Structure formats: structure tokens, C-alpha cells
Amino acid sequence: xxxxxxxxxxxxxxxxxxxxxxxxxxxxxxxxxxxxxxxxxxxxxxxxxxxxxxxxxxxxxxxxxxxxxxxxxxxxxxxxxxxxxxxxxxxxxxxxxxxxxxxxxxxxxxxxxxxxxxxxxxxxxxxxxxxxxxxxxxxxxxxxxxxxxxxxxxxxxxxxxxxxxxxxxxxxxxxxxxxxxxxxxxxxxxxxxxxxxxxxxxxxxxxxxxxxxxxxxxxxxxxxxxxxxxxxxxxxxxxxxxxxxxxxxxxxxxxxxxxxxxxxxxxxxxxxxxxxxxxxxxxxxxxxxxxxxxxxxxxxxxxxxxxxxxxxxxxxxxx
Ligand code: NAP
Numbered sequence: 001x002x003x004x005x006x007x008x009x010x011x012x013x014x015x016x017x018x019x020x021x022x023x024x025x026x027x028x029x030x031x032x033x034x035x036x037x038x039x040x041x042x043x044x045x046x047x048x049x050x051x052x053x054x055x056x057x058x059x060x061x062x063x064x065x066x067x068x069x070x071x072x073x074x075x076x077x078x079x080x081x082x083x084x085x086x087x088x089x090x091x092x093x094x095x096x097x098x099x100x101x102x103x104x105x106x107x108x109x110x111x112x113x114x115x116x117x118x119x120x121x122x123x124x125x126x127x128x129x130x131x132x133x134x135x136x137x138x139x140x141x142x143x144x145x146x147x148x149x150x151x152x153x154x155x156x157x158x159x160x161x162x163x164x165x166x167x168x169x170x171x172x173x174x175x176x177x178x179x180x181x182x183x184x185x186x187x188x189x190x191x192x193x194x195x196x197x198x199x200x201x202x203x204x205x206x207x208x209x210x211x212x213x214x215x216x217x218x219x220x221x222x223x224x225x226x227x228x229x230x231x232x233x234x235x236x237x238x239x240x241x242x243x244x245x246x247x248x249x250x251x252x253x254x255x256x257x258x259x260x261x262x263x264x265x266x267x268x269x270x271x272x273x274x275x276x277x278x279x280x281x282x283x284x285x286x287x288x289x290x291x292x293x294x295x296x297x298x299x300x301x302x303x304x305x306x307x308x309x310x311x312x313x314x315x316x317x318x319x
Contacts (some may be wrong), residue, residue: 007049007301010282013178013205017120017151019080021276021301023052023207024294025287030063032235033289038067044291046078048298054181054209054285056084056125057110069115082121083110084155086128098128098136107143122149123181126156133168141174155181155209159198166202177204181285184208186217186256186271187249189318200280208275211284212268216244219257219267223250232289252317259313265303272300277310 009018085106088096143149169176227233260270288294
């Protein structure tokens with residue numbers, strides 16, 4: 001068994017599950033990144049102690065889960081696997097959403113691809129207004145009772161949707177969500193108004209996805225230049241780059257670079273450390289296209305930004 005590096009672990013919400021501050025996001029596994037490189041990134045995750053991986057049944061048409069599953073065979077109990085259900089695009093209405101029928105089918109498929117008997121953290125990927133929440137929560141409760149899922153969570157839920165789900169589970173004495181995964185980074189802070197205060201009040205952990213705004217906060221892009229070769233924005237084509245770039249964000253990025261320099265840290269480390277310094281934020285779900293990049297990102301978990309810097313950023317850029 002590999003010795004797990006002493007990265008700081010945090011309790012996930014009100015549960016006993018201990019998770020690292022950095023979780024490896026895998027929605028690029030099997031596309032921009034070859035299987036061999038994905039395995040190197042996964043090795044780096046284990047070596048650094050950032051032993052939590054985030055996937056979803058829909059990521060790269062199941063390839064992400066498959067790559068993780070093949071790698072995890074020999075070391076299943078050393079990693080925390082999180083995956084998601086409910087964002088399928090199927091034309092068959094019973095093969096998408098959060099109905100009992102779809103949840104049972106999709107969990108079976110995920111477990112097969114992951115080549116495991118259980119998922120550590122199972123997320124509802126998005127709210128489904130066409131299925132009664134009671135049906136969804138009862139089905140999830142059954143998964144936990146069967147030991148096929150250890151903990152449950154949701155993603156992209158509004159505070160009202162989260163509140164409804166929590167209330168139903170509580171009133172029916174069902175397994176309840178311990179965490180929510182939402183988009184959060186220095187450039188996209190909308191969850192600060194309602195979701196963060198709600199989660200803090202109810203002891204629901206928050207995991208931030210796209211903490212580097214898909215790479216914009218790496219600092220390697222310039223507004224008036226083509227994206228560097230090999231970067232996500234160059235690999236995914238001009239339209240994607242055109243949609244992602246704008247003057248306002250680039251002006252902020254320049255200012256964040258300056259803050260990062262003052263703290264003697266790189267911009268990507270600064271961006272992730274900023275998230276981990278926010279009250280209620282447990283973990284940043286960071287993507288990577290190489291093992292070195294992921295190793296670099298894990299350094300952010302050990303950086304504490306000065307309270308003065310945190311305050312200054314709020315004064316200038318809060319939502
Ligand atoms: P991200 O983590 O903000 O950005 C990842 C990209 O940033 C990498 O691919 C890399 O870009 C660059 N990067 C990462 N670390 C770096 C470093 N140390 N130095 C320089 N550049 C670095 O965004 P994301 O990949 O969109 O999201 C991360 C994860 O969040 C996903 O994999 C997924 O697991 C999860 N997610 C969840 C949802 C949801 O609905 N729940 C939605 C989106 C994402 P290059 O490849 O260009 O080098």
C-alpha cells in the first residue's frame with residue numbers, strides 16, 4: 001500500500017468522510033489527454049495525497065470512468081471515487097434524468113466502467129424538474145443501504161432545490177446530501193450570494209469546480225494572441241476561445257497576477273488557494289492535462305493567503 005502524503009484532509013460536511021483540499025477533475029480524460037497520461041496524472045494524485053477523483057457517467061462518453069476504473073483496480077481502497085448521474089442527453093426519456101429507472105441503470109453502468117462495487121461519493125449532476133424529488137432521494141437511500149454508494153451529494157442545484165431535497169430526506173428519514181459541487185472561481189463568484197451562506201448554515205460542504213476557469217486563470221493566455229499550442233483553448237478550436245475570452249476577465253486576471261506576485265506564488269496556485277481560503281469551501285476540483293501540472297496544483301492546498309489580500313480582492317471584485 002502506498003504511503004499517503006500528509007496533505008491536509010477535511011471532513012466533508014457533516015459526514016465522517018475525509019477529503020483532500022484538492023480533488024482531481026477528469027472531464028478531459030480520454031479526449032485531450034491520452035490514457036497513458038491520465039494514468040500518470042492519477043499516479044501523481046495518489047503520490048501527493050490528493051487521492052480524490054471526480055468523474056461523471058457522461059464525461060467523454062464513459063471513457064473517463066473507464067480509465068479511472070482500469071487504473072484503480074489494484075488500489076481501490078486508497079482512492080476516493082466521486083461520480084455523477086443525471087446529465088445524459090439520451091432521446092429515450094427513461095435513460096436520462098433522476099428517475100428511479102434511470103438512476104438504477106446509470107449506477108450499474110458507472111460501476112461496470114469503474115470496475116468496482118461501490119462509489120464513494122455519488123452526485124446528482126443537475127436538478128430534474130420532471131421527477132418527484134422523493135423518488136430520487138428514496139432511490140439514493142436504497143443505493144447507500146446496498147453499499148453500492150457510500151455518500152450522496154448534488155451538483156448545480158440552486159439553494160431552493162437543495163433545500164427541498166434536504167427537507168424531503170430529513171422528513172422521510174433518508175440518507176441526505178453531505179455536499180454540493182458548484183462552479184466557483186475568482187472570475188465566477190455568483191454562488192456567494194445565496195448558495196454559500198445556505199450551505200454554511202446547513203453544514204453542507206462545497207466543492208468548487210472549474211477553479212481555474214477552465215485554464216484562463218493559469219495566466220498563460222493573452223487577450224490579443226492565439227492560445228498557446230497544446231493548451232485546452234487551442235485544442236478545442238477558435239469558437240470556444242472566442243466564447244471564453246473577454247476584456248473584463250483579462251483585466252481582472254492582470255490584477256490577480258499582481259496579487260500572486262506579492263504573495264510569491266504562481267497565479268494558478270493563487271487562484272486555488274483563494275478558493276480554499278473561503279469559509280465553507282472544502283475542496284477545489286481541479287483539472288489537469290499532465291502529471292506535473294496536477295502536482296503543481298496540489299501545492300495550493302498548503303498556501304494560506306494573507307487576510308489583507310483576501311479582503312482587498314473582496315473590496316475590488318466581490319460578486
Ligand atoms: P479548471 O480546473 O478550472 O482548469 C483545468 C485546466 O487548467 C487544465 O486542463 C489546464 O489547462 C489548466 N491548469 C490546471 N492546472 C494548472 C497549473 N497548475 N498550471 C497551469 N495550468 C493549469 O477547469 P475544468 O477542467 O473545467 O474543471 C475541473 C473539473 O471540474 C472537471 O474535470 C470536472 O471533474 C469538474 N466539473 C464539474 C462540472 C459539474 O457540472 N459538476 C462542470 C465542469 C467541471 P491546459 O490543459 O490548457 O494546460
